[in-house]
Amino acid sequence: MKGAGRCRHAWLVWALALVALPAWAQRAPVLDHFDVGIGSYYATSSTTLGGGLPQGLFNTSVNLEDDLGFDNSESLPRVRADWLVGEHQGLSLDYYRYSRASGRRWQRTLNVQGQSYALDAALHGRVSFAFGSLAWRWWFGDDEDAFGLGIGASHYRASGSIAGHLDVNGQQQASLDADTGTSAWAPLLQVGWRHAINRHWRVYFDAAGVYKNGGKLHGHVYNASLGVRWMPLAHWALALEYGVNSIHVAQSHRYYADSLDVQLYGPSAFVYWRF
Secondary structure, rough: HHHHHHHHHHHHHHHHEEEEEEEEOOOOOOOOEEEEEEEEEEEEEEEEEEEEEOOOOOOOOEEEEHHHOOOOOOEEEEEEEEOOOOOOOEEEEEEEEEEEEEEEEEEEEEEOOOOOEEEEEEEEEEEEEEEEEEEEEEEEOOOOOEEEEEEEEEEEEEEEEEEEEEEEOOOOOEEEEEEEEEEEEEEEEEEEEEEOOOOOOHHHHEEEEEEEOOOOOEEEEEEEEEEEEEEEOEEEEEEEEEEEEEEEEEEEOOOOOOEEEEEEEEEEEEEEEEE
């Protein structure tokens, strides 16, 4: 009888476990009500500053990585936040900043027909770009898959400069000192996808585009990222993703035009606080 009682108790424990297991293993909703992430974007870059006449004549450009010896990779800070207002719509915020400065110097001695010439040349460049966006998103789907569409506004601020000189035998023969800077608001379009693998893992995709035309300032900012999020704790998560950003901003002045072209791609890591 005691053995039978123990057997019945064992079956009862197994039955309770089988009932509780699906509830424990069920997939959590794929959208958080609120989360904010702070991370670093380890980006490989190609940065070009250009200038010329407004009609496109006599254009010239300097690539900061190839011509000025800039490192072609750098860690950029990035901040994101999402807030659901209700169950299927809410606010989305994104901000990152890119800033570089470097230069090169050349010193040579040339002998021409018995005459010695000491050449001293230097070229220095600086570029800074900051991008922030705020969008309202609508989400469609269920607890495992959600697809989002967002519209909003973005603000970008760009500046760059090139300075240099050429001296021969201590006498300056040529100099260059040019800089540009601008900021503007532009409409933004976003798309997104979220998939819950289980209660601890999610995969996601985000893309956004900004396009501005007309007036003195025009250009585009496009970005896309694919990532995975791990949620080991109730209110904390880690995310790894790979992203691509394309930035092109051009500005027309009275007698000339200038442009900034930046291509960024590489992995990012984020720490999220969520609930």
